[in-house]
Amino acid sequence: MTVSTHQVGATCPSCGRFVGPLEKCPYCGAAIKKRIPLGYLRIVCLILAVLGVAILVFAAGGAATPLTKIGDIGATMNYAYVRLDGVVTRGPLYDPDTQTLRFYVTDDTGEIQAGAFRDVTQALLAAEKIPAVGDKIMMEGNLRVRDDFTSFNLTTADKLQIIPPDARAIQIADIGFDDEYQYVIVRGDVRDLRQPFQGLTLITLGDASGEVDVALSGDIEKLYGARAPLALGDSVEARGVVTYFRDTPQILLRQPRDLQKMDVDNTAATVIRIGAIDAARVNQRVQVVAQVTRVTKFSQGVRVTLADDSGALTLVLWQDLFDQIPNAHEIQNGAQLQVLGKVSQYRGEYEIVPQRASDIKISAATAQANVTALPDATTIAQNTSPLDALTATPRPTREPTAAPTPRAIASLSAADKDALVIVNGVLTRVNPFSKGMRYTLDDTTGKITVLIWSDVLETLALRDALQVGAQVRVTGKIDVFNDMLEIIPANADAVELLAAAQTPQIETRAIGSLSADDVDQIVQVQGALVDLADFSKGKYVTLQDDSGKIQITVFSDVLTTVQAKLALGATVTARGKVNLFRGKLEIVADTMVIE
Template sequence: MSDKHEEKDVRELLEKHPLLDIEKQLYYHGIRPMKEINLTKLKILSIAFVLLGLLGIYFFAAHAPVPLVKVRDVYGNFLMNYATVFVEGIVSSVPYVEVSSGGRVQVRFAINDTTGELNIYVYDPQATEALKKNLIPFPGDHVRALVQIRVRETYTYAILQSLDFLEIKRNMSEPLNVTLLTRDLANKYVRVSGTATDIREVGSGTLFEVDTGKGLVTVLWPKILDFIYKDNKNYTYLKNNLTEGAQVDIKGVVYLYRGSSPEIIPRGIDDIWVEPIIPVTTTINNISNYIGKYVKIYGVMGEINYEVGRYSVMVYNDTSRVTAMFPRNLIIELNPFETGTGSKLEIIGSVISPTNMLVIKYKVLEEYPSPLLSIGNITEALDGYTVTVKGIIRDLTITSSAVIFMLEDDTGLIKIFMPGSVYASLGVRAKLIYENASITLSGYVDIYREELEIVVYTANGVETYDYEPPGEGKPLPQLPGAPPPQPQPPPTEQPTTIVLGELGNYVGSIVTIDVYLDGIQYDYDQRLYVLEVHDDTGKAYVLSSSTPVRTAIDPFVVGCGSRIKFTGTVKSDQKYGLVVDIGSDPGNIVVVEPVAPLEVNIKDLYNMSLGVIVVLKNVSVTGFNVIGSGNWIFTAIDSTGLIKVYVPASVASNIPADIRSILESGGKVTIAGYLTTYGSQLEIVVYTSNGIIA
């Protein structure tokens, strides 16, 4: 059908059935021309509507009130993460301040709104400003704060958004006078007067008891006040006056430590008064005339011992001596490297008997450094004397109550005892203490259960091995009225030269054996080197600490087959049978006829006996890594294969920096050590600091 016929049919249809206007526009708009639509105007109009909508949203959001929420509604609620809200409640913790290594300040406190407890953090610069303006909430204060909620998997906390939105309402009523504290006084403002006693430092401040005559009241002088009043001379005066026996008048809010133990928390300088003690200056000879009173004496520091929660220090003058009882918080301030036995002191304290006084203050007038001694020269004659020693940590045990280990140098071993409180106060320096670490220590000599030990009684007595102590080359001090002790190593039994076949006849005796070296291994259970040896009469094992092996058996010079004389004690070992234990004296190994170690390719190692001393020449290094407490591990490669190489931390710490640089960069080195396995994997152990050369 033609177009003309179609058009005719449409016209006839429209004449019979007229269309509505809307139908004409929808279905037959082509019949009559329509007005053109301007799309540009439509775009502008739509954008205008969007902008108006956004402005409206912003206006309503900016003027909408920030909600006040309950702790239970935000705690653990991930929908509230990063929400900015108001919270309010009663402060339920002592405010805590912390300064990072970069000098940034952080303040933390907690609030409780009866539905839960929430920690609120204040970060710099607001934290520093809050301290300057003393805008710090204390227990019992009512707080309303604008915070941002942070929700973690196991912990929810808040960050203060602005000091302008931190409202603190404090109880300013007259304090209630108390002589004892009970839990029902929680958040009440109270006042206590009496004598300060049992003063000690804790993480959140200075804790002490106030003896009211009817009982003891615990007071926590919060550390945060030291920051608030750091430039206030009156505050410093009061803090310095706080000593054992000082008269105090303290106001503050009762806080339940761990929810049960009541203690008073002073909230500012106006809540604290400490009456200074004015002692009578006298001599040690005359203190018996001042029993029950405070005196100032001068004397020479003598022996130190520990007695029931306090340290006793003998203090001498030319004719008399007195036992000065130091509270732990005072004696830990001493640096035994610099102030040891023989130092001159000024001491203030209360006289409790003709021969005893309780120290509340002291001043070092003249230092006498603790002498640096070899371990072999420390004997019972030095009981109570302070000494400095250097050595390697062996048999380390760390518990919450104490750190105990053996310290080894070229002359012997001695037990080291460090109270758990001292270890905890080391901070980052605790990283210095690990198995096989080299270290410098200072403390006093003690005899505990008939065994000599050194007690490291302060964190000031721990330094790196490279530290040069001021007591190096210093003689032992001479105390007034007595000659200095003359430490002498105990006499040693003369060894008997025997052959290995005779070991069973000399158990417990000191012997010398002339044998040939078959191999080296390390027993990690006993922390000793095990050397397999033989002579014409049999085979046996020699046990040795690290020092003799690393000193005498140079892996580039002394290989398997070398003739060596060992001197030590014959023992029966459960694992190795009859052995010769040579201890830690390098003189107990004498190389008579060295045989050069084997120079091998890596491929050859897989057909060799464990313990053999070998040299790998000019091998490439890859995969250098530091693991554990400073151990090195890497892979050595030559044209025949590859093998793992292990360097213990005690060895790695003494390897030159340029060698480490080559290892890290994947250069070429020559390696000497012994062959062993770790798990099921073959490896070379470098046991001396000269075992890797460029």
């Protein structure tokens, strides 16, 4: 090889040196003729590149973002930038730590989860453009399609348009399936306040026509601040969107300020004279003030005859309700009662049926005037039949003692903090934690957490018997933790086993064999964990076996027992109630075991 053997490429015709793509020799300055005028090509290419991009930007900028139907979204549309129009059906779910805002949108073809992140969330909050259930919205963003989940990421706050619904006043009893996602106004008095779990407040409102739960999610309070404090009996106006929870309507508040206290007490059921009750009042809620003229028992409760100067009617107190009335023993002849309840007709007679213990107010003055009293309501429930109690020989009222009083769980409130009480009930959930165990005790009036510290637990002989389904009596001090009531037994003797749990033998079912017929049944399935997704109160776990896939809703309390082993691919056995949620079967897990 010699130096004159140039590598393949262009050389200068004048000096013979390699010049590559140059048109002018850098060595001798000679002009180099090429087959193609490269200099021009460079310039043309440069112009075309810049011009092409400019035209593309101009053309693309002028085009409208394509409107897509949710039902049409498929695997090939991953990452597409689209516009979606629809109605918000769930949410907003807000995580202030990650600055994530999520909500669900439906159109006439399907539902999708939409989300905003970080800057977009902040911009939405700043602009107070927070989608709420019932809002009509138009939004632009990118689709993210996965095998098991499709979502939509909102691009900017500007690309979200919200049209809030118009609210209309409605009677509670008139709320029907057609009102789903309608924005309504209901007025009533607060009949109940409870927190089934942290992050959800349910306020039962009652008007003359009926009762409905008003739901306020913790996320809404995180976004807008806490709701105004309420007390039972407060008259309020609630504006919210009708949604359905397992076929029961509820009203979802869009903002805490949508629940307003009213100055005038005009929402409770009207106080009427007994004589005014006629067929037209049947199924309506009324309030009467009358005197007890007779108290009789029947197999499922107590009948009280009430009379005022216009007439008489029967007050029906079902046993469970009767047990919850704290001073039920004061219901006796001559007592003055104020009762709120639904009017019904039984064998031609009108009856009033209250729904909760607080619907019955007993005039203490009248009751105390009487030296004899009914035995303690709880005593009736536990030791004797109500009939026995009612027919028992009247005895003088006992002196109050410091001994704990058996109480219905529903009657307990934060005001009972540090009080020593007895509660009976069935264990519905068992939760270990680092310093002991938490049990959920249900007495049908409500639920309470039984907290047993490790030191007590170690001395508790019947520890192993404390399983889901076991009936127990717990004596302990009431405490409030995270706004939830707890009862804390001081020693092992404070926990008594009334009846051992009867664990039904549940056969493990193939996932594919589950159908709508199994709704509300307790089933057990086993499969590989193929997906995990968070929700505010726990995780959605998707299990798959050879026959199919199913989503298991696992709340945090169940989750804590298996958290450490939770990994994709793990074999999981889950037991729980089958639920049909928006046409899809799911299991709400009571127990979960991971191999």
